[in-house]
Amino acid sequence: MVVDDSVVIRGLIARWVAAEPDMVVAASLRTGLDAVNQIERVNPDVAVLDIEMPELDGIAALPQLLAKKRNLIVIMASTLTRRNAEISFKALSLGAADYIPKPESTREAGAADIFHHDLIQKIRSLGAKVRRSVPASPHLPATSPPLAPALPRQPLSRPPLTPVAHPPLTRRAFGSQAPRALLIGSSTGGPQALMTLVAEIGAVIDRFPVLITQHMPPTFTTILAEHLARSSHRPAHEAVDGEIVKAGTVYLAPGGRHMRVVRRGAEVAIALDDGPPVNFCKPAVDPLFSSAIDVWQGGILAVVLTGMGSDGMRGGKEIVAAGGSVIAQDEATSVVWGMPGAAANAGICSAILPLGQIAPKLVRLFSGDRS
Secondary structure, eight states: OEEOSOHHHHHHHHHHHHTSTTOOOOOEESSHHHHHHHHHHHOOSEEEEESSOSSSOHHHHHHHHHHHOTTOEEEEEEESOHHHHHHHHHHHHHTOOEEEEEOSOTTSTTHHHHHHHHHHHHHHHHHHHHHHSOOOOTTSOSSOOOOOOSSOOOOOOOOOOOOOOOOOOOOOOOOSSOOOEEEEEEOTTHHHHHHHHHTTOHHHHHHSOEEEEEOOOTTHHHHHHHHHHHHHTSOEEEOOTTOBOOTTOEEEOOTTSEEEEEEETTEEEEEEEOOOOBTTBSSOHHHHHHHHHHHHTTOEEEEEOSBSSOTTHHHHHHHHHTTOEEEEEOTTTOSSBSHHHHHHHTTOOSEEEOHHHHHHHHHHHHTTOOO
């Protein structure tokens, strides 16, 4: 279900979705009020919800939509302003699954292409999770009368879901070296996971450098850093090129730039990179993970949290080869088990844990426990 008062954006998204063989446009609506009034009849798996709309805006419509269908996947869409970024963070706390920044103009070079790629990937990854779940809303019938979409519907073949046998995941021993730095990578679902994690690892932050790459655009990372500072009760900010890395501070990769670390004499410094996207992301996790090996060698503990794709897996392999260790968030507590799943299935993880167990494990590891 596409909900946006811009006829241009609404039309773009509807065409992109209709072109995918595994997706159908259930409805194309102009306001949040239309969405609330029609959700029971439309019964979508995913809603792409604009923030600024007449009659009922996205942040007001969100709780009403979730009240009517509690397993609805909602992706908030907004332009890159500080106000909209703040609203998107509030939407995440109210139950939205993810957000996506809309380009200021779809005529910008490459802007529409990036928006197209990211949106379809988010819909597919998040929609797959709700398709695997049991229908959760007693308010909705098992099948709903079809609502005529804005574009012709394409036949959609949905084979029955069958259990997939997963091979047992290999876990390796933690590295023998004591960790000297904590590196964290995350994407979809990451902001909530990060705030939960940093709130419980104050003892680690006080004694060791903590560096985070979250897939997120500019402005959003500024606000995320502020939230991390409040959650951890420790200094947290977007990293600045050339600044010295010290214990007691959380460093966040700024949106639109890769964050690496480099050694400068006896000190470690931040090196920001304006190069091309890595794994379709900028910032990306792999550049941070890989660069840290030259600085801390095997004294690295890396954590891969919820997120789409496989970013962090290649860098995690390099960390393990250098003697460091990797922990992945488990599937049950991940919004999307893409990044942590890739690391887990690559056999590079020493632990695969629910989000609530990661912080206590980190505290123990940085206190000398190697089990």
